[in-house]
Amino acid sequence: MAILSKDDAKKILEKVVGFSKADGIEANLSGTDGGNIRYARNSVSTAGENSDVSLSVQTFFGKKSGGASINEFDDASLEKVVRRAEELAQLAPENPEFMGLLDPQTYGAEPKTFIDSTAKITPDYRAQAAANSIEPASKKDVTAAGFLEDSRGFSSVMNSKGMFAYNQSTSVDFTVTMRTNDGTGSGWVARNFNDVSKLNTAEASQIAIEKALQSRNAKAIEPGKYTVILEPNAASDLIGLMFQGFNARTADEGRSYMSKKGGGTKLGEKIVDERVHIYTDPWNEEVPIGNWAGGGGGGRFGGGGGGGQPRKKMDLIKDGVVSNLIYDRYWASQKNVESVPNPGNRIMVGGTASIEDMIKDTKKGVLVTRFWYIRAVDPQTLLYTGLTRDGTFYIENGKIKHPVKNFRFNESPLIMLNNLETLGKPMRVDGGGFGGGASLIPTMKIRDFTFSSLSDAV
């Protein structure tokens, strides 16, 4: 039941819309089947599967709306949920920011977000994937702790104006931390795909094992400003935070780093190095994402409705200049611009250099595998703090000289992208995208990255 085909979803949604006596109705039907396996101490610790499907209905009388949901799909239940939503809408206060329902939209080709092999992952597959990670670790006096999670799901939306959108997708995410048994070395690796045939947990685990072994007995070096090579996962964490400020309304209201002194936003202004080009594209082959947005672009709660808005290929930052901000339908109407829903993925154009090439070109610097516990310190300057983790190395004269103790950093991604030295090969990384999509982010070399103190953590 959890995965419905486009036709089956449409049939249910048509029935739901047909039951409505309100001025308007929007119905969302979605479901997920997920599975996971978790291991630690070189042994499986927990594993599970879950399955859920739900229908949520929003009805409208003028600017009043009410919602209800259900997970039973016989006709009587469908009608019941519509009636409930209508009763609630009558009782609700008016939402002055309600923008009316969307007209039918054009979405372009369906992105390749659903891969059959990923949808067919079994408990045995997961157990073997974990074993392929644990066995090489135990042979090297290393302890593995890892997690593999896969999901297949669908989402669909229909309203009483005839708008209908459907997407189904799969994903698999794998991370493993390898720790040497003497407790002095730790390495980490992450892989994220929508096609499980690209995943090799043994190959990935080997990288983490090597990092763990190489990072034993790290030396302390003085905190301060360093040239850093950030692997894609480290870079993505900070860059993803930068995009949280791309909401036009918050910027117009003066409470974001994207707000301009004296009023207005920084749309059209150069905020980072001119080599920075970041865009979104639902049809990208490495990081495909559904070609319509859920309610995140303002949505029925934030005002204006966003569910079902088409996504398009669009620049976010080009030549270091802010190309687009996110406008929900209400704010777009206030500012007389076209609404821009949340993009689903984020693609940063990189170069061709491998990490090895970038190390070779570095006289003195620090290689960072990943960051940890990144939290905002000052939203006005986009200052964040966090720590390096699971593989931090000192580079001297083009070579990794020795592992170093982890650092706390206090840095702003804006300052970081202004201090850009070089960009390497991009890689698919989990999350960081608006709407939960994956990102393609290059390895990057940054000068004058601020490390403010040392940590004893391994």
Add this chain to the structure above:
Amino acid sequence: MKRRDFIQMAGLGAGAMMLPFNGFGHEIDPARMLVPLMDTSQKKVLADVALNTTKSLGATYTDVRIGRYLNQFVATRERKVQGITNTESFGAGVRVIVNGTWGFAASNNVTPDGIKKTAERAVAIAKANSKFQKEPVKLAATPSYGEISWKTPIVKNGFEVPVKEKVELLLNANAKAMENGASFVNSLIFLVNEQKYFASSEGSYIDQDIHRTWPNFQVSMVDRASGSFKTRSAFSAPVGMGYEYLDSKAADKIQGPGGIILYNKSYDIVEDATMAALQAKEMIAAKSVEPGKYDLVLEPSHLWLTIHESVGHPTELDRVLGYEANYAGTSFLTFDKWQSKKFKFGSDAVNIVADKTEVGSLGAVGYDDEGVKCKKWDIIKDGVLVNYQATRDQVSLLGQSESHGCCYSQSWSDVQFQRMPNVSLQPGKQQLTPDQMIAGVEKGIYIVKDGSFSIDQQRYNFQFGGVLFFEIKNGKIAGMLKDVAYQANTQEFWNSCTQICDERDYRMNGAFGDGKGQPAQSNAVSHGSATTRFNGVNVINTGRTI
């Protein structure tokens, strides 16, 4: 509604919560929330189907959790209602041990046939994994309680309070903030009700009804001329109480140092919003801090988060053992330190207890999610590490025979595991008020309410911000500061603790979104303390120009 939308809608920044809330569930109408979906006898029948199924398939242990999780959010900004959302999530999770290996499956199909299939899947998963199992699971014994129930002792069920009343309260608070100069205000009331039924193959059938309430706001002040802005969050706490928390009582108000008003067991959101607007103005104009060493006087609304991160997390046994190595991390509080019985975690003044029973706390339940009766125990005694937090499958590694009763799952669809109980710093034994404490500080900073927070994966190095910072000069409050954060090493910090106010000043604060596990799960937890002094802590200046 997805968490991302909720955060956006409610105007809550990353610092407002610690982790995504999962299991928000589906929207329903509020009247439905007051109607039980299923009585306990029906749940028992279904649980027995699962227990019998797994037994026949070779499980040596099974527990079944049939859960209904209700949330209500009422969110407003300025004069507008942004959203009124009621969600429900209902389903069942079955956890088994087969061949010494855990297996778990969950489904929203809570029928005899549905739960049987879920039980079969749980067994299949355990069997698939048992091929690679190296450490067979061993459970500490726990009594069989038969059929029992437990409820949060609430006075007023928030779900029964009309939405209109909540909206009026929030809009009233917003209006006061705006009247007093705020540029923007977002406010919300967030209610949680967990209706949990637990059954195990050991003969316990436990029905629990748990309530939590969290009013919150963010008052922002924007100075367009200088392009600067500041946000003052609410001085409320998320609580394990009913709606009575919002019926403000004069006896629960505290006149704090620096002219601030603090709250204990009930909260005046309208008054606090007024104060917030006035203070946000001051925050913009405040003096930027001179970095250096200061004596810190930390208010309970701030200190709870430092306790959470630097004491709560490193004393979780699963982290010490390495089960969280790939996500939340491990711990510097290794077994050898505990075994030595003399590891000085903090100064002699530091006494910290874990407690799943404290009335009004977020962590309070009768029984945990593996059927163990909840209790209170020492973690740090006179500064020395004396115990951890452990569940049934791990406590024997401490040479202890009884689980601590701190196993939790955020919903029916997630597997339960060790989660932090309320972890609280005990008040000082000498009579001491915050004003008296401040009078003894020559160069210091008084910090109110939690702000930015970050700590490494073994919990050595941390950095905390706050909301209000008052400079202390020669025993007196000397105005507001900004750009303040302190960095320290956990052990050095707790050993620099010199004074703790007495029990009259003891209050709790906490979070709904304590994160751990893969897939990540949220846990609600409170931390109590009285105002506490730490000497010679490193303060940095976080001001930057972009």
